[in-house]
Amino acid sequence: MNTGTEAPRRTRIQQEKRELILEAALEVFSTHGFRGSTIDQIAEAAGMSKPNLLYYFRRKEDIHETLMQRLLDTWLAPLRELDDIGDPMTELRSYIRRKLEMARDFPRESRLFANEILQGAPRIMPLLAGELKTLVDEKAAVIKGWMRAGKIARTDPWHLIFSIWATTQHYADFDVQVRAVLGPNRGGDGRFEDAARFLEQLFLEGLKPKG
Amino acid sequence: MNTGTEAPRRTRIQQEKRELILEAALEVFSTHGFRGSTIDQIAEAAGMSKPNLLYYFRRKEDIHETLMQRLLDTWLAPLRELDDIGDPMTELRSYIRRKLEMARDFPRESRLFANEILQGAPRIMPLLAGELKTLVDEKAAVIKGWMRAGKIARTDPWHLIFSIWATTQHYADFDVQVRAVLGPNRGGDGRFEDAARFLEQLFLEGLKPKG
DNA sequence: CAAATTTTTGACCGATTGGACAAACGTTAG
DNA sequence: CTAACGTTTGTCCAATCGGTCAAAAATTTG
Structure with a gap:
């Protein structure tokens, strides 16, 4: 059959x-x-x-579809790895680091995805509301557990994930703007390490559990 | 003449x-x-x-050009308002709030801009490396002053600005994804208030001056 | 009113688009 | 070698693209 x-x-x-x-x-x-x-x-x-x-x-669409299917798996891999087992702060730090590395190493994949979402995600909407939502909800529950345990500050887990996506993918999707603003000196290869340092400080300080 | x-x-x-x-x-x-x-x-x-x-x-390009010219002024207005005079934490909070309001009230303008940058900014590259860079450098100096005065935590002002852009514009550019993941309940009109609360906490805690 | 000017339209153009198709070419298995 | 099969190409097509143009229609001006 x-x-x-x-x-x-x-x-x-x-x-x-x-x-x-x-x-x-x-x-x-x-x-x-x-x-x-x-x-x-x-x-x-x-x-x-x-x-x-x-x-x-x-058809032209077949190429795009094949590309998107392959993309989604590798793109969500870092989030899948976010694990309940390790130390929350360590887990979050390495998630941010992995996402930033993907923006650095696979900027075309990031822009392909961004293009699709920007235009209303006409070809992958079902995946967003299905597979993606399920995964995010699952990880949001993990993060909520950390909050209840007093391991990290209480806040909205979904918007936390959004902000990690936004800040890391920014360095792939808006790369030309980042480089233009930083200029030739600071906009060189070192910009990803600068970004990593900044994001680590922002998120880890911003999420420190309160007394 | x-x-x-x-x-x-x-x-x-x-x-x-x-x-x-x-x-x-x-x-x-x-x-x-x-x-x-x-x-x-x-x-x-x-x-x-x-x-x-x-x-x-x-020509088709004339429409796009006129649109982009108008856009840039209003788009950078919130950053221009970032002022040395007021309290640093208050200034940053209202800058974030204004940027998020723009993402909520002018999502099409945000997406137009994102589309242009994503595709390598072929039509506005000079503006990015000129006017935009000048403005950002200027405001980065202001922020650096706050850091030297111990008003906010020491960190990279340029990447701080990038992260504010990324997180706020995310709610316009990736709106379909945000709504798909949040679902019908949490993804309604209230999502911008949730985002505002989260971002305020993230940035203000993450930037608190250290003893 | 009538003349001058501005606005709107239908018809049209060459270039480019996604895609079809049969014929030619290469490769491989018997 | 040869027949079968897989690959490549040149040619062609209808649809759509950005844009032109002359003439008709509407508006403003005197």
């Missing part, structure tokens, strides 16, 4: 070329958005002709 | 129709980005034909 959801068999060439296309599409989609990107652009970036690209992905 | 920069004389109809177009363009550009928006879409949203729209703005 073919359910239509199982992964189709693929030759070695198909696997390689599909990866090539997805890599090129990530570059193009993340800087121009879905509607602002053309198949020609992606094909050229992947070093092949447009009909050839369409042999591997029949 | 015509410098080319003075405002042309306009009839009453021209003023009204241009406003109508800019309002419609704000709606369209902010949700689809520049390249993702079409003149037809804007014309239809403004209730006029495409050639009629092009009578008031000769």
Whole structure:
């Protein structure tokens, strides 16, 4: 029985070329958005002709969809790792650090996601209200537990998570602005370490349990 | 002498129709980005034909440019108001509050700006490295003064400003995600007050001067 | 009123878009 | 070698894109 959801068999060439296309599409989609990107652009970036690209992905949307599916898993991995077992302050610090590292190492993925959300998330809305909400609610409960135990200051766990997302992804999504404002000296490679130091201080001081 | 920069004389109809177009363009550009928006879409949203729209703005870029110029002034107003005179903690609190109010009351303007930055700020890069950087540097100096005076904790003023931008604009730019995660109950109109409470706590506790 | 000016429209243009298709080309298994 | 299969390409298409233009309609001015 073919359910239509199982992964189709693929030759070695198909696997390689599909990866090539997805890599090129990530570059193009993340800087121009879905509607602002053309198949020609992606094909050229992947070093092949447009009909050839369409042999591997029949529609432009298929590329984007495949990209988004892969993205979400790796994107939410840091939050999944947030664990009830360790010390709350240590857990939060390493969550912030991991998210900031992702903004540094995978800025295109961050911008691709930001583009999708900015435009109303037309293609991933169900995922947000489903899988994502479930995960966040789950982690919010963990954080609430820490608050009840007096390990961190009482505050809104959901908005805490939002603020960590916002501040860390800012360094990927608004990178040009950050670099423009910091200037050539402070806007160099060291900006992520500066940001890490600042965010650590902000969140850890801001969340210290009160006497 | 015509410098080319003075405002042309306009009839009453021209003023009204241009406003109508800019309002419609704000709606369209902010949700689809520049390249993702079409003149037809804007014309239809403004209730006029495409050639009629092009009578008031000769090129698509002219609409976007006018929109961005107007935007930047109002968008930076809260930061301009950040003043050396008042109490540092009070000043910062009201700056955060004003920025959050702008995210609530002008989400389309925020998304328009975010779209532009996300795509590498091709049309406003000079403004970022010029006017914006100057303003931020100036306010960073003010904040540094507060730190030297022991009024607030020592930290990086530039990244402090970035974090305020990121956290407040998040509620406009990522609104769909915020509402999806919070769900129908907590994601209603009250979410901005919850956010205000959280951000106030985060920043004011995180910036308390240390003994 | 009538003339001058401004506003609106329909028809049209070349360029670009996403995508189809058959033919040509490569590769591999028997 | 050859037949089958997988890959690549050139050509083509209808739809849409940003934008032009002349003429009609509406408005303002004298």
